[in-house]
Amino acid sequence: MKFSKWLLLFSMTVLLLACTAACAPHHRGGANMADDDSDDDNNDSSPNSDDDNDSSPSSDDDSDDDASPTDDDDNDDDDNDDDDFVWAPMAGDFPLLRAVWGTTHDDVFAVGDGIVQYDGVAWRRMSEQLGLALNAVWGTSSTNVFAAGGLPETLAGGIYYYNGATWTMTDAPQQPYTGIWGASSTDIYSVGYEPVAGWFYYTGWISRYDGSSWSEVFSSSTVIPVSVWGLSATDVYVGVDGGVLHGSGLSWQMEEVPSECDVAALWGASPSDICAVGLDNDAVGCIVHYDGESWSAMSQGQFTMLWGIWGSSNTDVFAVGGEDTGDNGTIIHYDGASWSAMTGGPYSSLQGIWGSGLGDVFAVGYDQAGNGAIYHYGPPQ
Numbered sequence: 001m002k003f004s005k006w007l008l009l010f011s012m013t014v015l016l017l018a019c020t021a022a023c024a025p026h027h028r029g030g031a032n033m034a035d036d037d038s039d040d041d042n043n044d045s046s047p048n049s050d051d052d053n054d055s056s057p058s059s060d061d062d063s064d065d066d067a068s069p070t071d072d073d074d075n076d077d078d079d080n081d082d083d084d085f086v087w088a089p090m091a092g093d094f095p096l097l098r099a100v101w102g103t104t105h106d107d108v109f110a111v112g113d114g115i116v117q118y119d120g121v122a123w124r125r126m127s128e129q130l131g132l133a134l135n136a137v138w139g140t141s142s143t144n145v146f147a148a149g150g151l152p153e154t155l156a157g158g159i160y161y162y163n164g165a166t167w168t169m170t171d172a173p174q175q176p177y178t179g180i181w182g183a184s185s186t187d188i189y190s191v192g193y194e195p196v197a198g199w200f201y202y203t204g205w206i207s208r209y210d211g212s213s214w215s216e217v218f219s220s221s222t223v224i225p226v227s228v229w230g231l232s233a234t235d236v237y238v239g240v241d242g243g244v245l246h247g248s249g250l251s252w253q254m255e256e257v258p259s260e261c262d263v264a265a266l267w268g269a270s271p272s273d274i275c276a277v278g279l280d281n282d283a284v285g286c287i288v289h290y291d292g293e294s295w296s297a298m299s300q301g302q303f304t305m306l307w308g309i310w311g312s313s314n315t316d317v318f319a320v321g322g323e324d325t326g327d328n329g330t331i332i333h334y335d336g337a338s339w340s341a342m343t344g345g346p347y348s349s350l351q352g353i354w355g356s357g358l359g360d361v362f363a364v365g366y367d368q369a370g371n372g373a374i375y376h377y378g379p380p381q
Contacts, residue, residue, distance in 0.1 A: 085359045087331060087344040087377050092116070092123045094372030097364040099308075099352040101137045101145075108354070110364045111137045111147045112372060115167065118362075123374070130167065132158060136180045136227075138188075148190050150176030159190060172207070172214045178226050183233035186211030191225035191238055206238060206245070206252070218245070218252050229266040239263030239276060244295070257295040261286035267309045267317065275334075277306035277319045285321050285330075287339065298339065304328045308353040310361065318342075318361060318377075322349025326368035331375075348373035 095114030102108030106120025111134035115126040132149040139145030143164030150157015157176035160167045175194055182188030186209075193204035204225045206218035218225075223240040230236035230248075238245040241262045244255045257263065261278050268274030272292030280286045285303035288295045304321050311317035315336030322329035329347030332339050348367040355361035361377035 084380075085378055086380050087342060087347075087363075087375050088381065090123065090374040090376050092374065094123070094374060095125075096366040096370050097351065097372040097374065098134065098366075099136045100354045100362050100364045100374075101139065102354060102356060102362070103139070103142050105356045105360050107142045108356075108362055109137050109139075109145060109147075109162075110352075110362070110372075110374060111135075111149070112351075112364070112366070114372075115147065116372075116374075126162075126167065130160060132156070132160075134160070135178050138180045138182060140182070140185045144185055146170075146180055146182075146188065148177035148180040148192075150192070157192065170214075172209070173216075175205075179228040179239075181228045181230055181236075182209070183230060183236075187233045189217075189228050189230070189236055189238075190214070191228045193224045196221075204240070208249070217250050223254070227263065227265050229268075231268065231271060235271060237266050237274065237276075239266055239278065244276065244290075255290075255295060257288045258297040259286045259288065261288050261297075263288075264305075264307050265309045265319075267311055269311070269314050273314065275309060275311075275317060275319075277309045277321070279305040285319075287319065301339070301341065303332055303341070304330050306330075306332075307351045308363070310353045310355055312355055312358045312361075316358060318353055318355075318363075320350035320353045320363050320365070322347065322351070322365060324349065326366050326370065329365060329373075331363060347375065350375070 094116055095112055097110045097112035100108065100110045106118070108118040110116050113133060115134070116123045117126050133151050134147050134149035136149070137145065137147045145162040147160045156174065158174050159170045159172040159177060159180065161170045172190065175192060177190050177192040180188065180190045188209040190207045191205070193202055195202045201221060202224065204220050204223050205216055206225060207214050208217045223245070225238050225240050225245065227239040228236065234248045236248045242260055243257050244263055245252045246255050247253055257276065260281050261276070263276045264278040266274060266276045274290040275298070276288050278286055283305060285306035287298040287306065289298050304323060306319050306321035309317065309319045317334040319332050320330065326349045329345065329350045331342045331347060331350065333342050348365045350363045350365035353361065353363045359378050363375045365373050367373055
């Protein structure tokens, strides 16, 4: 996106966080939420160690890697009717949340101004605020999870690691991170940016973790990396202002997208079937699609800013968004033919979305008071 737009959005976020800190208690309990105050030093392990549960994100869901979301095909599941699924708020008193990821339905992590975990029955608070505004979470298993964060305004940030028992700060450079994704526990990418000499200049970067240390693989003063996602170790996409960086390792190529879309998140089923969402110069949500050769705009209605996307198949893709002020939350769905707003709500501003499969999707965000919100899509309860 245009640089001034990023400045405006992050400035609003800082004001919201300041209001939240002044108006909301730091220790909150609620229905379906359990505090976990124990400092358990057992089962310590390092993110450098090999994880027997390593898996590639290209195979961790039910997506059809050979199908395109722009084409109708035979991916219909006769045993499930998505008309039977509904969105509903989940009970709990949550911190402000920005991202969600999990391994299964009963092992889900949500991060923001704190970390909460879902065991299939209730959400529990894993940690109070760790001193960072966490923006992204990703892992290979429930004992190998990374959470990245920081605000460019503060020039502070870092990456936390969870070994199944405790969260600890890694030795990644202490700088603001806006996204994290990996192909395995020994091939992880993080992205971020920070201002230089005030807000007149800035530096964006991509870093890679090889299982033992982090190293910078890309740096630029002309693009702002915001998110990262990939299909494999050699097929990685980074959402930036006005386009997408595509590549891996030390090799990255800028790909322009239509509608001057500033890409905030990506998801796809195959190298020729990738969707990206974000916002345009008018701060209106935009959706673009990659067919393996070029990016094109997808036809959709007028939606608010879009921040997250996830799908279970080529005909079951969700995107979420909302205003930085915490209102006008939206959830839209792609059925293989068109995008449409989903019924339900009103929703808080939604920042992230993830699911374990058809009919089991989680969306997270926050309201105008800075309180966290979590919604679940599935069979009515």
